[in-house]
Amino acid sequence: MNTVDDIVSADGRFRAEFVRREDGTHGYVSFINTNNAASPVWKQDWRDVSRFESRDIALFEATGRLAWLKKEADWPAKDHEPIAASQYTPGWIKCPFCGLRFYLADPDRWGGSRHLTCGQRIIDTGHS
Ligand SMILES: [Zn+2]
Structure with a gap:
């Protein structure tokens, strides 16, 4: 095999x-x-x-x-280039593709580099 x-x-x-x-x-x-x-x-x-x-x-x-x-x-953004996004509140990001706000500690929403709802790759730039 x-x-x-x-x-x-x-x-x-x-x-x-x-x-x-x-x-x-x-x-x-x-x-x-x-x-x-x-x-x-x-x-x-x-x-x-x-x-x-x-x-x-x-x-x-x-x-x-x-x-x-x-x-x-089926992810609409699976092949998109990564987009940088900052945390609008510590631990929270608004997805630049689909606009949903999600909690970074939620394993059903965040895969470490992707938003798991739409597949957009996101570079987390932290909270400013
Ligand atoms: Zn998204």
């Missing part, structure tokens, strides 16, 4: 590894991080065993089945 691609979610909690087998079929293996984003410990999710004709089909199917991958594929 050869790994052809490896995608980790922006929040560091999930991962999908795309593989090509010796018989030419493709598949993906999904993992869950049982530790934290800084030092991940990946546990394979055995519910996802897959066999597809091509890498493109494997990615399409994985995106349909893995909620985090679908969410990230």
Whole structure:
């Protein structure tokens, strides 16, 4: 089995590894991080065993089945350049793309470099 691609979610909690087998079929293996984003410990999710004709089909199917991958594929700002933003109140940023205000300690909203609602990459310039 050869790994052809490896995608980790922006929040560091999930991962999908795309593989090509010796018989030419493709598949993906999904993992869950049982530790934290800084030092991940990946546990394979055995519910996802897959066999597809091509890498493109494997990615399409994985995106349909893995909620985090679908969410990230649907982000309107996922491919945008990073934008600098300052904290208008310590710990709070207003997303320069979608305009939502969010708390930096909220792991469902902030992935360390991305707003997890719209996918915009943000450079946190702190509070001034
Ligand atoms: Zn946003």
